[in-house]
Amino acid sequence: MENTETKVAVTRKSSFAGWERSVVLLLSYLAIGVASHFASFALRFDFEVPPPYRAAMWLGWLGSLPVKLAALLFFRQYSVLLGYFGMPDLRRVLMAIGTSSILLLGLNYGVGLFPEFESLSLPRGMLLIDFLLSTAGIIAVRLG
Numbered sequence: 001m002e003n004t005e006t007k008v009a010v011t012r013k014s015s016f017a018g019w020e021r022s023v024v025l026l027l028s029y030l031a032i033g034v035a036s037h038f039a040s041f042a043l044r045f046d047f048e049v050p051p052p053y054r055a056a057m058w059l060g061w062l063g064s065l066p067v068k069l070a071a072l073l074f075f076r077q078y079s080v081l082l083g084y085f086g087m088p089d090l091r092r093v094l095m096a097i098g099t100s101s102i103l104l105l106g107l108n109y110g111v112g113l114f115p116e117f118e119s120l121s122l123p124r125g126m127l128l129i130d131f132l133l134s135t136a137g138i139i140a141v142r143l144g
Contacts, residue, residue, distance in 0.1 A: 022078040025141075026069070029077075032137035033068050037061040040129035055119045064104050064122070068134065071100035077138075085142045093138050101131040 041049055041057045049057050072078065075096035080089060105127055112121045 018079070021082060025078050025080070025082075028141045029069060029072055029138065030065070032134060032141065033065045034061055036130050036133035036137055037064060039133055040126045043129050044123055044126040052119065053123065056122050059120060060122050063107070063120075064100075064130070067103050067107070068097070068100040071096040071103070072138075075099075080142070082142070082144065085139070089142065090139070093135060093142070097131055097135045097138065101127055 037060065038057070041053070045053065075092045077092060077096055104122070105124070108122050108124075108127065111117045
């Protein structure tokens with residue numbers, strides 16, 4: 001009498017397909033980017049943004065958000081497992097947001113060289129607060 005074991009393959013369907021997960025992460029990162037931009041301006045100026053910085057507040061996110069999203073794409077943050085967040089993931093999030101903040105700081109100085117665009121220059125303190133809020137927001141979504 002032979003002992004035959006029946007092997008049953010159990011497949012666990014993930015909650016999202018690859019492209020669905022990427023879309024959810026993209027929308028989450030968009031919301032985090034916009035919220036951190038406006039919150040960093042509010043925190044930098046104690047919730048009373050002076051008139052010279054209002055144009056930068058309302059138009060600055062149009063320039064800073066693509067830089068952040070591109071950095072997150074470069075550091076592969078759209079194809080990650082949502083249920084797992086380890087030290088390598090933390091390092092990649094910090095590298096992505098840090099790289100985008102450094103690029104934004106460089107762009108900020110470049111914009112400041114042209115007097116006609118000087119009103120769009122972002123305060124350095126706002127960039128630092130934005131780095132902290134964006135990092136915290138992305139980590140919170142990933143730990144979810």
